[in-house]
Amino acid sequence: MRCAPNPNGPWHVGHARMPAVIGTYRDRYDGWFCVRFDDTDPETKRPDLDAYDAILEDLEYLGFEPDAVYTASDRLETYYEHARDLIELGGAYTCSCPGDEFSDLKNSGEACPHRDKDVETVREEFAAMIDGEYDSGEMVLRVKTDIEHKNPALRDWVAFRMVDTPHPREEASEYRCWPMLDFQSGIDDHLIGITHIIRGIDLQDSAKRQRFVYDYFDWEYPEVVHWGHVQIDAYDVKMSTSTIAELIEEGELDGWDDPRAPTLKSLRRRGIRGEAIVDAMVGLGTSTSDVDLAMSTVYANNRELIDDGTDRRFLVRDGERFPLEGSPPAEATPPLHPDHEERGVREIPVGDAVLLEPTDVPNSGDRVWLKGLGCFQQTDETLRYTGDDIEVVREGAVDVVHWVPASESVPVRLRTPDGDVAGRAEPGVGDLEADELVQFERVGFARIDRHDDEETVAYYTHP
RNA sequence: GCUCCGAUAGUGUAGUCCGGCCAAUCAUAUUGCCCUCUCGAGGCAAUGACCGGGGUUCGAAUCCCCGUCGGAGCACCA
Structure with a gap:
C-alpha cells in the first residue's frame, strides 16, 4: 500500500x-x-x-x-519511458488544442484534429516537449481513451503538460514537461508493486482513467477503495x-x-x-x-493511555486570594497519584494565604475542603481553618476544591486550543522537566513545555 | 447539463455481498447513581438509529424500483 x-x-x-x-x-x-x-x-x-x-x-x-x-x-525519466511506450502502442497523442476548445469538443464527444496523428509525429513532438521546446499551455500529451465515453471525465485526459516554473527541488529543477497525477501515480503504483489503494472520493474517476493505461500495457489494476x-x-x-x-x-x-x-x-x-x-x-x-x-x-x-502514569498537581486559574486563619497545618501532602500511593506525596507549603478559582469560592459562612489540606469556613473574605474531619466531605456537606499557596506558587501560562490562560501552580511544578505530563486536578491534563524566566509554559492536553 | 457514489443513535462503527440468529453491535457522548479528599480513573444504569414511499417474500437494515437529501468528478491541481 x-x-x-x-x-x-x-x-x-x-x-x-x-x-x-x-x-x-x-x-x-x-x-x-x-x-x-x-x-x-x-x-x-x-x-x-x-x-x-x-x-x-x-x-x-x-x-x-x-x-x-x-x-x-526523482522519477521523471521513468514516466517519460512509459509515455514513449504508450505512444508506440498508439495509446497517446500530442495535442495543441487550447484547453477550453478541447473541453468543448470533449463535452460533445468529438475528437480533436490531433487525435489521428501518426506515431512518428507524436513521438517527435513528445520528444520536443521533454526538451522544453514548448511553453506552458502550448502542447500536452493525451491518453487516447474513448472520446465518446458516457462519462465525460474519462475522455482523452492529459498525461503530460508543460510547466514553465522550475521545480523547487534542485534535482528536478531542469524539467519542464511534467506528468499529471493520473499518469504518474498509475505508472508508479504498478512499478512499485502496490496491490491495494485507498484514496479520497475526489479521485473516484482516477482508477477508471488509469485503467485505460493499464489496459494498453496489459497490467492488472490494484484493488481500490475510495473514502x-x-x-x-x-x-x-x-x-x-x-x-x-x-x-x-x-x-x-x-x-x-x-x-x-x-x-x-x-x-x-x-x-x-x-x-x-x-x-x-x-x-x-x-x-x-x-x-x-x-x-x-x-x-x-489518550486519557486511557496516559492517566495511570501521570502525576497530579494543582493549578489555579484566575485565582482569588484568601488569607488563612485558625492555625491550619503548615504543609499539605496530597498524593502524586491517588491510585498509586507508593509514588509518594507532593509537599506543598501553605503559607498565610491561598488562591482559589472564582467558581470554587464558597459563600460567606459556607465551608470548603482544600484538597490535601483540610476544611475551612469563609467569612469576611478570609478562610478560617475549622479542623473538621474528612467525614464532612463523605457526608456530602462540603465541596472539595484545589488551591495553591498565594505566595510560593509559580506562575503558569496554559496554552489551550481556545487561547492562553494564566494561572499559578503549586511550587513543585516549577521543577518539572520539559515534556513531562501532569494532570492539573479538576482542570485537565497538560504537557509541561518549558520554563521561561517569568513563567512556566504548559500545553493543555484535554480534560 | 453529463457521469459516478453514498444514506444505521449527537459522533463513529458492526450487520448489507449469501434476507430469518437484529425488538440491531461496540466505542464515544450526555444524564443519573455508586465509589473516590479531582469535574480524572473505576463500577452500574439510562438516553439514543436502520432517510421516505412502493414492490418481491412466510419474513427486508439487508434484494428491486421511485423519490428525498448529501458528496464527488467532467482542470494543462493533487
Missing part, C-alpha cells in the same frame, strides 16, 4: 487517516507500505521543501516507519494546509504547533500520543461517505 502526500506543508489531523489505516493494516496483515511524494506540480501545488521531512516526522509521531520512501520528481472526507469537530480553523499556512503567515497562529491549529504538530505538543489518533482514525473505517471525527474520541483514547 502507499501513502502519496503532496508535500505542501506539515500534516493536519485529517492527514493522519491514511498512514493510520494502511500502517495498521500493514502491521496486522504483514503487509508493506511506502510513502511516495507526488510532487509533480511545481506551480499550482508547489511543493514546500521543508514539508518532505515534516511529513516524515509526523509519520514517526503517529508511530509508523514506512518501508520505503519515493519522490515522484469520504474527514471533518474534525472542535476546531474553528479550517482544516486545510493552505489556510493554516496563511493564518501563520498573518500571525494569527504562532506556528504549525500552535495549540489552536488543527495539526499533528499541535496535538504532539499538547502531549497527545500518536497512538490515540491512529486508533480513532482506524475506528472511522473506510466508508465512502463523509465522516466527522469527534476529538473527544481521540481524547478518550
Whole structure:
C-alpha cells in the first residue's frame, strides 16, 4: 500500500487517516507500505521543501516507519519511458488544442484534429516537449481513451503538460514537461508493486482513467477503495494546509504547533500520543461517505493511555486570594497519584494565604475542603481553618476544591486550543522537566513545555 | 447539463455481498447513581438509529424500483 502526500506543508489531523489505516493494516496483515511524494506540480501545488521531512516526522509521531520512501520528481525519466511506450502502442497523442476548445469538443464527444496523428509525429513532438521546446499551455500529451465515453471525465485526459516554473527541488529543477497525477501515480503504483489503494472520493474517476493505461500495457489494476472526507469537530480553523499556512503567515497562529491549529504538530505538543489518533482514525473505517471525527474520541483514547502514569498537581486559574486563619497545618501532602500511593506525596507549603478559582469560592459562612489540606469556613473574605474531619466531605456537606499557596506558587501560562490562560501552580511544578505530563486536578491534563524566566509554559492536553 | 457514489443513535462503527440468529453491535457522548479528599480513573444504569414511499417474500437494515437529501468528478491541481 502507499501513502502519496503532496508535500505542501506539515500534516493536519485529517492527514493522519491514511498512514493510520494502511500502517495498521500493514502491521496486522504483514503487509508493506511506502510513502511516495507526488510532487509533480511545481506551480499550482508547489511543493514546500521543508514539508518532505515534516511529513516524515509526523509519520514517526503517529508511530509508523514506512518501508520505503519515493519522490515522484526523482522519477521523471521513468514516466517519460512509459509515455514513449504508450505512444508506440498508439495509446497517446500530442495535442495543441487550447484547453477550453478541447473541453468543448470533449463535452460533445468529438475528437480533436490531433487525435489521428501518426506515431512518428507524436513521438517527435513528445520528444520536443521533454526538451522544453514548448511553453506552458502550448502542447500536452493525451491518453487516447474513448472520446465518446458516457462519462465525460474519462475522455482523452492529459498525461503530460508543460510547466514553465522550475521545480523547487534542485534535482528536478531542469524539467519542464511534467506528468499529471493520473499518469504518474498509475505508472508508479504498478512499478512499485502496490496491490491495494485507498484514496479520497475526489479521485473516484482516477482508477477508471488509469485503467485505460493499464489496459494498453496489459497490467492488472490494484484493488481500490475510495473514502469520504474527514471533518474534525472542535476546531474553528479550517482544516486545510493552505489556510493554516496563511493564518501563520498573518500571525494569527504562532506556528504549525500552535495549540489552536488543527495539526499533528499541535496535538504532539499538547502531549497527545500518536497512538490515540491512529486508533480513532482506524475506528472511522473506510466508508465512502463523509465522516466527522469527534476529538473527544481521540481524547478518550489518550486519557486511557496516559492517566495511570501521570502525576497530579494543582493549578489555579484566575485565582482569588484568601488569607488563612485558625492555625491550619503548615504543609499539605496530597498524593502524586491517588491510585498509586507508593509514588509518594507532593509537599506543598501553605503559607498565610491561598488562591482559589472564582467558581470554587464558597459563600460567606459556607465551608470548603482544600484538597490535601483540610476544611475551612469563609467569612469576611478570609478562610478560617475549622479542623473538621474528612467525614464532612463523605457526608456530602462540603465541596472539595484545589488551591495553591498565594505566595510560593509559580506562575503558569496554559496554552489551550481556545487561547492562553494564566494561572499559578503549586511550587513543585516549577521543577518539572520539559515534556513531562501532569494532570492539573479538576482542570485537565497538560504537557509541561518549558520554563521561561517569568513563567512556566504548559500545553493543555484535554480534560 | 453529463457521469459516478453514498444514506444505521449527537459522533463513529458492526450487520448489507449469501434476507430469518437484529425488538440491531461496540466505542464515544450526555444524564443519573455508586465509589473516590479531582469535574480524572473505576463500577452500574439510562438516553439514543436502520432517510421516505412502493414492490418481491412466510419474513427486508439487508434484494428491486421511485423519490428525498448529501458528496464527488467532467482542470494543462493533487
